[in-house]
Amino acid sequence: MNIKEASEKTGVSSAAIRYYEKESLIPPIDRTAVGNRDIDDRIIRRITFVTQMRAAGMSIENLRRYIELFDAQEDNTKEQKSLLQEQLSVMEEKRDDLQAAIDHLNYKLNHFYDHMETTEEELRELERQHADKVAQKTTEDSDESNNAY
Amino acid sequence: MNIKEASEKTGVSSAAIRYYEKESLIPPIDRTAVGNRDIDDRIIRRITFVTQMRAAGMSIENLRRYIELFDAQEDNTKEQKSLLQEQLSVMEEKRDDLQAAIDHLNYKLNHFYDHMETTEEELRELERQHADKVAQKTTEDSDESNNAY
DNA sequence: TTAAACCTTCATGTGTACTTCAAGGCAAGC
DNA sequence: GCTTGCCTTGAAGTACACATGAAGGTTTAA
Incomplete structure (x- = not known):
């Protein structure tokens, strides 16, 4: 698959894919005989992963460090797990x-x-509601929103 | 309260507060006799609101438009509600x-x-788990994460 | 009265994450 | 053989959201 198809498949621009490769967010991509990128599903999955982490607010720099550790040959499972744990917390x-x-x-x-300013009383009520919500996690699906989770 | 105190109270830098005022994300701030900003709790709440929306990924420009509509004198409750609804969906x-x-x-x-690449099978299992989760919203607090909600 | 510690405005600089441009190569169709 | 449409690299440009710096004013404390 060429870079344009990969771009269409992932929703990431061709330039961004090249940029991700340069920044080592995705592994080096194989080239065809004439030097064009030949992108396979493994790369597609990595691009998708990068997109997801980027959307989750992770910076390119952190993501690069992150991926570096995972791609390393050494078995640093412990550090990898704690890194995952850390990122999960964030x-x-x-x-x-x-x-x-x-x-x-x-x-x-x-x-x-008639205006959007939140008053002190409203803030207090919000806090109260929040406390309630955390306290009685049993009573789910109260009334207000169409929560997907 | 001067700008430094406001900055400490909100965790937003003085420069950013000035910038927010200039961009009309917060209302014009009263000045003291010598021209220094005199920040009250109403402004603090607005700064907090801006911070929250920014953290939610809203751009300065969209936030400005958003707030503009809410601060307008006319009663555009309908548009305001749908704008809120829209932002909520996002x-x-x-x-x-x-x-x-x-x-x-x-x-x-x-x-x-030993590596971080997600395989096709893993992705399929993830999708299956997700479907399960959405389907049986009753069985909350499964096992995996320390969800606050 | 002079230094410290605030403040003001206005202009310019900065980091991030790309995007766009320039110059050129390859392959297919007319 | 020339246009179209894809690709390549490398350099330079851009948008956003501030941060920083310059030049100056006020108040407090020594």
């Missing part, structure tokens, strides 16, 4: 922050005033 | 993408091989 915190922002907007939508 | 999708990436990493962590 992403979970990010997800929770995002959820808090979603709750905030949902609150605004449900208690709609 | 954020929920982002959260779900993030969750998918978290699931992916969790999977890697639990089925640890």
Whole structure:
């Protein structure tokens, strides 16, 4: 598959794919006889992984370091696991922050005033609701949002 | 409160606060007799809101348009609501993408091989797990992660 | 009264993550 | 044989979101 097809398949621009290869976010790509990139499914999966991590807010630099460790020949399973664990924590915190922002907007939508400033009382109620939510994790699917999770 | 205190209170740099004011992400800030910014809790809340939306991935430009509509004198409650709804959808999708990436990493962590490439079979299993998760929303708190929500 | 520690505006610099441009090569169809 | 459409590398340009620097003002403390 040439770079254009790979671009269409992944939604990542050709230039970005070249850039990712140069930055070692994906492995060196095989070339055809005339020097064109010949992209296989392994590369496609790596591009998809990079896209996912980028969307999760990981910088190119961190992602490069990250991948470097995983691609190394040495068996550094321990470090790899703790690195994964670390990244997972970051992403979970990010997800929770995002959820808090979603709750905030949902609150605004449900208690709609004529301006968007959140008052002290509203903030206190939000905090209360948040505490409730964390406390009684049993009572899921309360009423407000169409949560997918 | 002066800009430095506001900066410490919000975790946003003084330069960024000035920038936000210039870009109308926060309302015009009152000045003291000598021309220094005098920041009150209303501004602090707005800065916090901006921070939250920025962390949720909203660009300065979109945030500006967004806030503009809310601050307008006219009663455009309908448009405001649909704008909120729209932004909520974007954020929920982002959260779900993030969750998918978290699931992916969790999977890697639990089925640890000597490299990080996800195979076709693994991807298929991930998809299957995801389908399960969506299907039986009742069986919450499965086993894998320390979800806050 | 002079230094420290704040502040102001305006202009310019910076890092990230690409995008775009320039110059050229290969293969197919007219 | 020439245009079209793909590709290559390398260099330079761009957008965003601030950070930093210059030049100057005010207040407090020694």
